[in-house]
Amino acid sequence: MNKPLSSEDIRRAKADNTDKRDRDLADSLGISEAELVAAHVGDTQDGMTVTRIAHHPDEVMPRLTALGEVMSLTRNASCVHERVGTFEDYKSGPHAAMVLGKEIDTRIFPKFWAFGFAIENETPKGLRRTLQFFDQSGDALQKIFLRDTSNHDAWQPLVDVLQLETQSPEITVAPRPPVEGAKINAEKRDDLVEGWKGLTDTHQFNRLASKLGMNRLGAYRLAGAPFVRKIAPSAVEGFLHKTSEAQQKVILFVGNRGHIQIHWGTLDTIKPMGPWLNVLDPRFNLHLRGDHIAEVYVVDKPTKRGPAVSLEAFDAEGGLIFQCFGQRADDTDDLAQWHDILANLPEDA
Missing domain, CATH: 3.40.1570.10 (HemS/ChuS/ChuX like domains)
Incomplete structure (x- = not known):
């Protein structure tokens, strides 16, 4: 059995593969994307700052309106959906919640939300700020990218209020459940x-x-x-x-x-x-x-x-x-x- 990668190993791999998307790099390392992101918590090298934040939609979604216009990304293994707009009306629900707006329109299933991160990353195009949320297996559920037109003054107050007390680079993920094939009766x-x-x-x-x-x-x-x-x-x-x-x-x-x-x-x-x-x-x-x-x-x-x-x-x-x-x-x-x-x-x- 291969020795599990340390946070330092993961950060080094990230630094050596700046051209790779996080999902692809995580797959190549045999880890989840959430583990790749978490490895940078508490480390400010390479111009990247990662903060662990609350992940439950009830805590997060009502506060996103303050960011103004953002890009919201949702994906599965075969398709990426990116929508620009402002987070508007949030409706909570124990089994299903939703954001209803003219441009950002989502359906949320809170029981699957397990990890949240606020990320600041220095890139050749300037500072990039994102909020990223993952399920128990470390797969991305939603990512929110600030744009030039976003309200960047709201970023730090948002991170401060959502920041978790525990800021560990170690997380425990569960095995990814298999896709349910066709069920026919x-x-x-x-x-x-x-x-x-x-x-x-x-x-x-x-x-x-x-x-x-x-x-x-x-x-x-x-x-x-x-x-x-x-x-x-x-x-x-x-x-x-x-x-x-x-x-x-x-x-x-x-x-x-x-x-x-x-x-x-x-x-x-x-x-x-x-x-x-x-x-x-x-x-x-x-x-x-x-x-x-x-x-x-x-x-x-x-x-x-x-x-x-x-x-x-x-x-x-x-x-x-x-x-x-x-x-x-x-x-x-x-x-x-x-x-x-x-x-x-x-x-x-």
């Missing part, structure tokens, strides 16, 4: 179909699937037409271009087990780069690993306002990468353009 297909027909809100779907001993992906595989249509994974790039060309507004969800972030609006500038499919707009960026997409579905769920039709992508392990719905321009919009975009996507062979 073939004997319950008729019940699934009848329950699906009776949906009045998209949020009812997960409860329906769970009650029948299934999960989202399992239910999609089992239900079939007319509720679900399987799409070629390669069609996602074309979908992005078509959506951009049509100036179709969308509601795009990307998340992990502790945090979901939502973009409302258009997808204007599509830039594929190697395996990455990118949306590079002034206040919204998306970075999607096209080569990670294993299954894609057009999903039709009935609601009180009419059908909610989404495009949803999964990785090879069955993990949800993203969900995308059409956004109505106004109350008279029947989303015909959105439905047309999805109807013309090629089916999986």
Whole structure:
């Protein structure tokens, strides 16, 4: 068994690999990203200062408004979702909380939040300040980056009030839980179909699937037409271009087990780069690993306002990468353009 890396070992590796992203460096070292960050607590060398802070959303989220305009980042293993805006109304909840705002719109699952850090880092482009939050396995849930337009005067008072008494570079992380693959209960297909027909809100779907001993992906595989249509994974790039060309507004969800972030609006500038499919707009960026997409579905769920039709992508392990719905321009919009975009996507062979 290899000897565990000390904080000094981790800091040295970070100093020797300044060109690597933290997530990639942590993977190469066989540690979590949270352990990589924590190793710098109490060490001010190399122009980097890390402070351990409170991690519970109830303590953090209401205070973020003071920072003004920031960039909020949420990711999973296959997709990065970056949104510029100001943190506005925070609504607490023991199982699910949320931030509701014109630009920063998130859903938060507090039980998964385990570590928080405030980081100041001298870079060739100047001082970078971020707040970073991780789950029990040390995987990033949300990162908040201050910008030139942020209220930097609020930074230190925020760190002071959130700072923990214990400032140790050592943290203990749990093994990363495996991704839940598709759960199918073939004997319950008729019940699934009848329950699906009776949906009045998209949020009812997960409860329906769970009650029948299934999960989202399992239910999609089992239900079939007319509720679900399987799409070629390669069609996602074309979908992005078509959506951009049509100036179709969308509601795009990307998340992990502790945090979901939502973009409302258009997808204007599509830039594929190697395996990455990118949306590079002034206040919204998306970075999607096209080569990670294993299954894609057009999903039709009935609601009180009419059908909610989404495009949803999964990785090879069955993990949800993203969900995308059409956004109505106004109350008279029947989303015909959105439905047309999805109807013309090629089916999986």
